[in-house]
Amino acid sequence: MEFKANWIRPAKDLGDVCPVFKKEWKIKKPLKKVELYLTALGVYEAEVNGKRVSGYVLAPGWTAYEMRLQVQRYDVTELVREENILTVIVGRGWMRSPMPGFVEAEYKKKRMEQPCGLWGELHLTYADGSKEVLASDETWEYGESAVRFSEIYDGEHYDATFDTTLWSHALRLDWQTDILMMQEGEEIREIERIGAKSVFETPAGERIVDFGQEITGYVEFCVDAKAGERIRILHGEVLDKNGNFYRDNYRDAKAEIQYICKEGGQTYHPKLTFFGFRYLKLEEFPKKARPEQFKAVVVCSNIKKTGHLSCSDPDVNQLFSNIFWGQKGNFLDIPTDCPQRDERLGWTGDAQVFVKTATYNYDVEKFFTKWLHDMAAHQRKDGGIGQVIPDLLDAGNPSAAWGDAAVICPWQIYQTYGKKQILEDQFDCMKKWVDYITGATTVPYLWAGGEHFGDWLGLDAPSGSYKGSSREEFIATAFYAYSTQLLVKAAKVLGKDAGEYEQLYQNIVETFRKTYPEYLTQTEHILAVHFRLAKDLQKTADDLAEMIKRDGSQIKTGFVGTPYILHVLSEYGHSDLAYTLFLRKEYPSWLFSVKQGATTIWEHWDGIMENGDFWSADMNSFNHYAYGSVADWVYEKAAGIRPLEEYPGFERVLIKPMADKRLNWLEASIDTRNGKIASKWICTPDGIRYEIETAVPAEVEIGDMKMEVAPGTYTFWG
Ligand code: BGC
Numbered sequence: 001m002e003f004k005a006n007w008i009r010p011a012k013d014l015g016d017v018c019p020v021f022k023k024e025w026k027i028k029k030p031l032k033k034v035e036l037y038l039t040a041l042g043v044y045e046a047e048v049n050g051k052r053v054s055g056y057v058l059a060p061g062w063t064a065y066e067m068r069l070q071v072q073r074y075d076v077t078e079l080v081r082e083e084n085i086l087t088v089i090v091g092r093g094w095m096r097s098p099m100p101g102f103v104e105a106e107y108k109k110k111r112m113e114q115p116c117g118l119w120g121e122l123h124l125t126y127a128d129g130s131k132e133v134l135a136s137d138e139t140w141e142y143g144e145s146a147v148r149f150s151e152i153y154d155g156e157h158y159d160a161t162f163d164t165t166l167w168s169h170a171l172r173l174d175w176q177t178d179i180l181m182m183q184e185g186e187e188i189r190e191i192e193r194i195g196a197k198s199v200f201e202t203p204a205g206e207r208i209v210d211f212g213q214e215i216t217g218y219v220e221f222c223v224d225a226k227a228g229e230r231i232r233i234l235h236g237e238v239l240d241k242n243g244n245f246y247r248d249n250y251r252d253a254k255a256e257i258q259y260i261c262k263e264g265g266q267t268y269h270p271k272l273t274f275f276g277f278r279y280l281k282l283e284e285f286p287k288k289a290r291p292e293q294f295k296a297v298v299v300c301s302n303i304k305k306t307g308h309l310s311c312s313d314p315d316v317n318q319l320f321s322n323i324f325w326g327q328k329g330n331f332l333d334i335p336t337d338c339p340q341r342d343e344r345l346g347w348t349g350d351a352q353v354f355v356k357t358a359t360y361n362y363d364v365e366k367f368f369t370k371w372l373h374d375m376a377a378h379q380r381k382d383g384g385i386g387q388v389i390p391d392l393l394d395a396g397n398p399s400a401a402w403g404d405a406a407v408i409c410p411w412q413i414y415q416t417y418g419k420k421q422i423l424e425d426q427f428d429c430m431k432k433w434v435d436y437i438t439g440a441t442t443v444p445y446l447w448a449g450g451e452h453f454g455d456w457l458g459l460d461a462p463s464g465s466y467k468g469s470s471r472e473e474f475i476a477t478a479f480y481a482y483s484t485q486l487l488v489k490a491a492k493v494l495g496k497d498a499g500e501y502e503q504l505y506q507n508i509v510e511t512f513r514k515t516y517p518e519y520l521t522q523t524e525h526i527l528a529v530h531f532r533l534a535k536d537l538q539k540t541a542d543d544l545a546e547m548i549k550r551d552g553s554q555i556k557t558g559f560v561g562t563p564y565i566l567h568v569l570s571e572y573g574h575s576d577l578a579y580t581l582f583l584r585k586e587y588p589s590w591l592f593s594v595k596q597g598a599t600t601i602w603e604h605w606d607g608i609m610e611n612g613d614f615w616s617a618d619m620n621s622f623n624h625y626a627y628g629s630v631a632d633w634v635y636e637k638a639a640g641i642r643p644l645e646e647y648p649g650f651e652r653v654l655i656k657p658m659a660d661k662r663l664n665w666l667e668a669s670i671d672t673r674n675g676k677i678a679s680k681w682i683c684t685p686d687g688i689r690y691e692i693e694t695a696v697p698a699e700v701e702i703g704d705m706k707m708e709v710a711p712g713t714y715t716f717w718g
Helices: 105-112 314-330 348-361 365-378 405-417 421-440 472-493 499-515 522-530 537-550 562-571 575-583 590-595 625-638
Strands: 007-009 019-026 031-041 043-048 069-075 083-091 117-126 131-135 141-144 147-151 155-159 171-173 180-182 188-195 198-201 207-225 230-236 256-260 264-268 275-284 294-301 307-311 641-643 653-655 665-672 675-684 687-694 698-702 705-709 712-717
Touching: 019 117, 031 043, 031 083, 083 117, 083 147, 188 207, 207 230, 207 314, 294 314, 307 314, 307 625, 314 348, 314 590, 314 625, 348 365, 348 405, 348 562, 348 625, 365 405, 365 421, 405 421, 405 472, 421 472, 421 499, 472 499, 472 522, 522 537, 522 562, 537 562, 537 575, 562 575, 562 625, 575 625, 625 641, 625 665, 641 665, 641 675, 653 675, 653 687, 687 698, 698 712, 705 712
Parallel strands: 069 180, 155 256, 653 698
Antiparallel strands: 007 117, 007 171, 019 083, 019 141, 031 069, 031 117, 043 083, 117 131, 147 155, 188 294, 198 207, 207 264, 207 275, 207 294, 230 256, 230 275, 307 665, 641 653, 665 675, 675 687, 687 712, 698 705
16 A cells, blocks of 8 residues: 555644544545545544544554554545544554653653654545545644543543634644554454443442443443533552452552533543553542443454353353453453553563463454564564563563563464464564574573563562562573474474574473473473473473472462463373362462452452452552463363364364363363364263364364264263
8 A cells, every 4th residue: 555645743732632633625526435544643533524433442553653553444435425524633542651650750751752643544536436635734734632631541531511623734743654554453442331230339438330340441421410510530440358449559550530521411431541440439420420320341452252161160150251351351452461550561471371362262363463563573683572562661681481472472373273374474583582592591502691580470489579489590491492392393384494493492402401300399390391391291290290289289380380280280190180270269279369259360369368458559460361371271171172283273173171070061162263163071970971063173082082073063971
């Protein structure tokens, strides 16, 4: 697509107020089609003749803006009349936000000082076949909008009494246009509206709205008010142990809505920001508030649900629900760590940990493709991958298990969806990451040195530390080996010569074995088995099982060990123990947070402790999907839907369920690119009944029984 338009900006600085840009035009002859191409420095909402041009919210999304900025195309033919007005409000969005909360003031200032800009083209195709392009230039106007303030973390202020009456000509903005590209990711949309469950008063006398579910998005409220009356709303995820409103864990994110009412009935929701919340505190609100006045609008990338999990235990079903909600809440254009506090960043480690589950739960091929392209764009010259993508923490050192997202994520996308293109696109980035480690280590064939997050939040962390006790260089080397191995596999898929990396892989494994003759923690055992580094895999898995039992049949793992722990146990004959950990309801466990009332996955196993205290105020998110990665064990091991590496995209599968009588039944299904694959087991007085549905040829293994089946539905007894 050849674009012609110039960037434009307001002629003067409007401070906190979001500008609205305007283009008026008249139609002189019969039209066939009108297309609008639009993007902005910030986020925008566009209307033609007072009607929104699309359901896309927070456009143009979040990319590596200096290199890649998405342009949206809207067909607005239906909205066009003889005399037309296009208006576009532009907010700070991600680009001009001072995010994140914990960086230097100087850096924040620099981000905030970037100019507000709009870029647009109206393409008119007339009935007679002729064409005309109205491109943004100085004929477009701007004024102050009713959005008086808008920012990703701090929220939005809106004055419904404000009318834009003063319009001036916009100026040209000198900004790159070679960064423009057509929309590549999924659109961000309002996907659901949830009514408030209750409005109540806390012991501290606060007025609270409860939606009964933590979501990411914004509230839509309707109110009957006098002009000038004010509404102030704060957001919170949980109540404290006394039942009062709590928001210390949002840290510096104000997450506040201010709204000046116009006269009469009105409905409003923020346009250019979002929040992670379950509760609202009505600091100011006219009259008595009723639940019917509030809806939580769920905003998420438009990903299609493909996975289904359920079983006979209501707590486990709540866990499943929390996992899906955790994904919806953190798949808002990029995979974020959390949606509420002054962070909301594309932490690479979190995405790596969760990517397999993510691909089974939803179709995220397009979503990850865009993010991985941004990763490649932001890869540092030396091949290092930042801690977050888009990489706005330039100074952050690449960490093992975080940077490895560069290899693990594209490989997983290829495995689940079966298209080589993602490997093609990312191969260079994958290779440069492995080369980065080779160049960065102080000891060949290990990853020695560097700064790492270790087994982040591992429960075996020494007091006062966020990092579990597993040795950082052990983890780093294990991931070095794993990434190198995946790189070799990717090279083979693409028909590239991988000899050099095969040798490198052998050398890493050998050196790893010599350097680490024994494993000290749960996570060290897990990585040694899962990445097939231990010489004796079975013995290492048995040792892990013993260690877990000695630890009181409890997980001690953090971000790095948790995603694989149950896989390793089930794979090596300890399925029983895997279920013990999975079904455990006391702390620490997946179900502890469920027992504590969680509706999404928590950052900490004990975000709210047994006694009702919080883990901390400074780092305690109640919507952090990482530990939700347990779902891929449920799909693959509990229900037994296992992809076969040589048949990417589920062209052929192994179905090997592992039932456990502590549940009466369990079922899972995935709508793969090759059709639906479903597996259910039911414990009956006559034995265990297995119901299998497969759209592809499958190898079925139930106990000692092994057979090959054609696509179809089957029942087996075991
Ligand atoms: C984020 C994590 C992230 C970590 C890295 C945190 O603040 O929320 O999920 O991976 O930092 O250390």
